[in-house]
Amino acid sequence: MSVMPVLLVVEDETLLHIAIEDELADAGYDLVFISNGTRAIEELHANGQRFKALITDIRLGPGPNGWEVAHRARERLPSLPVLYMSGDSASEWAANGVPNSVMVSKPFAMSQLVTAISQLITEADMRSA
Known part of the structure; x- marks a missing residue:
């Protein structure tokens, strides 16, 4: 049995959270959802x-935005796909995004x-191989 890859998803909109969860779970991912930047940074540092x-x-x-969350994540995990x-x-995105990241515009x-x-995950795996 293979282990499902775990993704950290930081989203404060409940309806979007549900839609993302349904789609990514169906695609074979395990998800940890957090609704604010402070908790996301804490989770990244802990686990x-x-x-x-x-x-x-x-x-x-209120608190850190997504740009800040990603920068803090990359300080700890330099190759983490974002x-x-x-x-x-x-x-x-060009000014605030981390290198080798992708922006998806809503909707x-x-x-x-x-x-x-x-x-992104495939590219990161290829770089680390």
Whole structure:
């Protein structure tokens, strides 16, 4: 039996959380959902090595935003694949995103999310091999 890759998903919108969970679970991923940047950073510091990738919204309410979460994740896990989701911050990705990351603009097709994260993980695995 193979172990399902674990993804950390940081999203504060409940409806999107449910849709993402359904799609990524069906694609064979195990998910840890967190709704704010502070808790996400805490989880990355406590258990970051268990995550195969990070998927984060940019605007997460009070506290660290998605840009900050990803930067903190990469400080601890330099090769962690990062996928950003945003409805209004895509134009800031070049300036604020971490290297070798992907931006998916909301609204997006769930299949687009699955394809993007799968490609990021494959590329990271190839670089580490």
